[in-house]
Amino acid sequence: MRNSIAARRLTNGWRAGDMVYKTWMLWPAVILLAIFFVWPIAMALYYSLTNLALSGTAAKNLQFTGLTNYAKMLKDSNMLKSVRATLFFLIGSVLGQTVLGFFMACLMKDKNTGFRRITGSCILMGWVMPEVVAAICMYAFFYSKDSGTVNRIIGFFGAAPVAWLYNHALLSVTIANIWHGAAYSMMVFQAALDNVPADTTESAMLDGANRWHTLIYIIIPQIKGTIFSNTMLITLKTIGVFDLIFTMTGGGPAGKTQTLPVYMYLQAFKSFQLGYGSAISVVLLTLGIALSVLYTRVYRE
């Protein structure tokens, strides 16, 4: 009897104190998040409603201009081009990285550890290197003259050199991004495939399903969760890619590879229109949020 009363008080006291304790533990994380995440976003939102500039009279007299920057965006033909380039880059990268990563993970499955370790490290090196270094590597790869790697390879088969970074700029940077990020997908899918219980695949084989059917009807449904989270991560990472594109093409011949981050940088720091650049960044943020919500909805179904 006494024990149960004491136990109850202990449970009650602990539960109340538990809440306070948990809240206190959260404070450091909340404060950091507020300072380095929420505050900059709020400032960007505020500046997008002003005419902030780095030079000219506007730099001295900051004026609240409301939605002028957004209205300007709707009329800006470069903005439309930028959104289209971003979508192409995004869809291409997501599809490319997912498919390539999954393909590599399938190939790596059930091979011996030694092979996995060596090949895995080689593939991973592409992902580990900083974006700028990867950009320089890919620039050399796609270099327009006949000394570029791709041109040398196709030259071996007798084809004339192609100016990749000029005539097919957006395609080249998309391929570069696929190469750079595929290793991450590969790692994620490797873990997911290893977690697929062997008995499901074995029973499928016994029922007469070939490897292709096993893959589509048995394995993929089981790793749906991984596919979803991987796709969302790649998407959010890709819409912010700047270093790779800017180093390889600087925004591309006549703005062909000016994705939203590159366009935002050029407007904010080259044309000195920080207000307009902030407005573009808000659009980028909204795009990211919209895509995340979309994915979550689709997955729930």
Added chain:
Amino acid sequence: MKKYLVLLLALCMVFSLCAFSTVAEAAGAEKQQIIVAFNDASDTGENGFTYKWIKNVADKWNNDEYEIVIQDEPVSDSDFTTKMHLQLSDASTAPDIILYDGFQLQSDISAGYFIALDDLAKNWDGWNNGYISEYTKGIGTGIDGVLYGIPAFTDTRCIWINKDIFDQAGLGKDWQPTTWAELMDGLTTVKDKAGVIPIYLPSSEGEGEKTTMQGFLMYYYGTGERLVDDATGIWNINTQGLYDSFALYHDIYANGLGMPEAEILDSHARNTATEYFQAGELAAYQYGTWYASKFLPQNSPWEGFEDIIAPIKVPMQNGGGFISLSGGSCMAISTACECPEAAFSFIEALFEDVDSYVDYLIGGGNLSVVPSASENEKYVSEFPFLKEAIEYLEFSYFRPANENYATVSTFISTAVEKAVTGSAEEALAYYNQAVTDLVGADFVNDGGCLK
């Protein structure tokens, strides 16, 4: 063992944090520091002619109270401008004296980054008696007529030709076109007879102000029009002159008279063009009169260049004269400077040390703004093609004194790229829209070219 390793790692992390404080301590030395910032685009470091000029004078000027700290920025010139803007917007990071390109000056004066120098300059004998002509003072004067920068040099622009190639093509070593049509004919002849690339001129968005000044404006001003009315601040858009100038650019590339598109729009176009020029595969290089000084022994030597290349003037559209544009950099003092009198006395010293100043001018191919330097023997003898460079000042114009010029210049370079890759209509339409959006419909004068 593992415990000690962890402890060692933790200590390393803590000590690495202490590294910050040593840097801060060095900055807080006894003497007051005056930071002089300039753009070292070719990353020549301590061997650069600008660095040497400032260092030589600083060594003699440094006294017990003040010390000059040199901040050379080895970045591209547009990145330098961006960096200066970011640094100037906060007093704790702003340099004190900046060697600043005049084209950005007007818009930065409006931003309130620099102090007025009239009071400081009026007591300087060198300014009152020692500047060549009134117009060089125009480089550093704001629209309000107040002085904000002391001009360090000026320059002119031209086309450099390879005399041998033009001779070989039958046009003679002293070919000088007098109209745009003659220019185009000459370039076509060179292409047909000599089989080399006829001309390089800055044409990409990436080259920014160079595309505007060394490229576009050299032709646009030759149509008789101007970008903006300095007095009223009204910009001319949608005019025939603008269209013709964009069309000229388009035609040069459409007729194969320029470098291949992929090369000209690359960010390294200028370097590629110089390689072609030195190898004799490019006949003409449109740039500034300072270009020749690049080939002096102290820079990137080219044996015997004085006999191979020569400057020619850029003709007006329908004849009647020639066009050049003059730029120049100034020494400006930022509003964050705590000791403007001391900073200004250093600026005075920079020009009074004629020998160091002359070395700076020769190294950069820049024209003197001070008589004592322009009469200097070394300046006259070692400066390549000085006579022509000074001669072109007679028909040279300054950039518009308008705070929006710097931004409009970025529009021009984007429009030129559109003219090269697309058409003159596209370029003009873009330019019209961009300028109208920037300054508002009240400040544009529509010339009615495109309907």
